[in-house]
Amino acid sequence: MFTVSGDFDSANPQQDGIEKITGNSFIFHAFSETAIESFKFDTKISNNSSENQSIKLEIIWSTEPFSELRDCFYWKHTADTDWTVIPASTALGRSYINFNTAPGTGILSLHPHYGYDDCERFIASLDHPALQKEIAGKSEQDRNIWLLKASTLIKPKPEKKFLISARNHANESSGSYCVEGMLQWLLSDDPLAEYALSRHEFYFIPMSNPDGVADGMARHTAREYCADLNKTLQWHKDNAPEALHDKSLNVYYQMLDRIQPTHFMNMHSYLFKFQDELYALSPDHANRLFKFMPNQIEFNKIWKTKIHDHKLLPTGYCHESAKRSWCK
Numbered sequence: 001m002f003t004v005s006g007d008f009d010s011a012n013p014q015q016d017g018i019e020k021i022t023g024n025s026f027i028f029h030a031f032s033e034t035a036i037e038s039f040k041f042d043t044k045i046s047n048n049s050s051e052n053q054s055i056k057l058e059i060i061w062s063t064e065p066f067s068e069l070r071d072c073f074y075w076k077h078t079a080d081t082d083w084t085v086i087p088a089s090t091a092l093g094r095s096y097i098n099f100n101t102a103p104g105t106g107i108l109s110l111h112p113h114y115g116y117d118d119c120e121r122f123i124a125s126l127d128h129p130a131l132q133k134e135i136a137g138k139s140e141q142d143r144n145i146w147l148l149k150a151s152t153l154i155k156p157k158p159e160k161k162f163l164i165s166a167r168n169h170a171n172e173s174s175g176s177y178c179v180e181g182m183l184q185w186l187l188s189d190d191p192l193a194e195y196a197l198s199r200h201e202f203y204f205i206p207m208s209n210p211d212g213v214a215d216g217m218a219r220h221t222a223r224e225y226c227a228d229l230n231k232t233l234q235w236h237k238d239n240a241p242e243a244l245h246d247k248s249l250n251v252y253y254q255m256l257d258r259i260q261p262t263h264f265m266n267m268h269s270y271l272f273k274f275q276d277e278l279y280a281l282s283p284d285h286a287n288r289l290f291k292f293m294p295n296q297i298e299f300n301k302i303w304k305t306k307i308h309d310h311k312l313l314p315t316g317y318c319h320e321s322a323k324r325s326w327c328k
């Protein structure tokens with residue numbers, strides 16, 4: 001009565017990792033390119049009957065650390081406008097889910113699904129005189145790496161250059177939803193957005209790792225010889241020189257050198273349900289953000305702050321480059 005598919009953009013596992021036990025019971029073998037993290041699960045489920053039916057899933061992860069955090073999934077039927085939380089029980093390296101669904105098809109994910117195709121559709125939907133869209137480069141598998149710029153500058157130079165980037169880490173889809181929300185606000189008719197666009201430049205790299213996203217990776221750009229876009233070129237030279245050729249890695253750092261941002265927010269996401277984490281250069285940097293975005297108690301979220309030198313990260317690369325040469 002159910003069919004399950006791993007044959008789509010961003011799926012993990014793919015079809016060969018899905019075992020049908022009965023018509024409403026399946027075992028999934030999720031894959032991961034890292035030895036530590038297996039935090040990617042996206043599957044398409046179809047209830048082919050004409051009434052609500054329950055389905056039973058067992059997910060076998062390729063890693064054991066953080067098993068207890070894989071107890072919360074997200075479901076969206078094609079008829080739904082938003083994601084529904086589906087609780088799971090866990091054992092070491094396993095998650096177990098039982099849930100009821102209406103006839104038709106939906107996606108079940110560990111992080112709400114947002115694939116390469118979704119990003120392409122979103123960018124194609126944007127049409128605004130303040131927005132410039134550019135394909136800054138291509139990934140190893142020839143996917144688009146977009147750079148978007150929003151501004152209506154009234155002076156020769158911007159006061160600030162803001163850069164927002166998302167999806168260094170392939171599975172961390174919340175960054176993509178944040179980018180959509182930020183751009184929708186910036187291009188709205190809110191007078192504050194119009195004010196901001198007239199004084200500053202806003203750059204967005206909405207999907208820095210399109211191959212990793214499309215191929216269902218947990219973190220990196222590929223299964224082998226892969227780059228971690230949240231690490232500097234120097235880190236790759238020292239730790240993973242075989243990944244230095246990676247086109248997404250090189251396009252990313254070329255964009256940073258071109259943009260020379262004065263402010264850089266790199267969006268990631270976590271499995272922790274009740275806290276969000278901010279890596280900030282100083283308590284002052286963190287507090288400036290918290291004034292406008294305090295703990296969201298209504299969504300059961302509080303901030304945890306980590307004061308961090310960012311030395312091995314792209315944000316740290318920009319901070320050091322700005323001190324050394326960009327701002328001279």
Ligand SMILES: [Zn+2]
Pocket residue numbers: 169172230268269
């Ligand atoms: Zn991350």
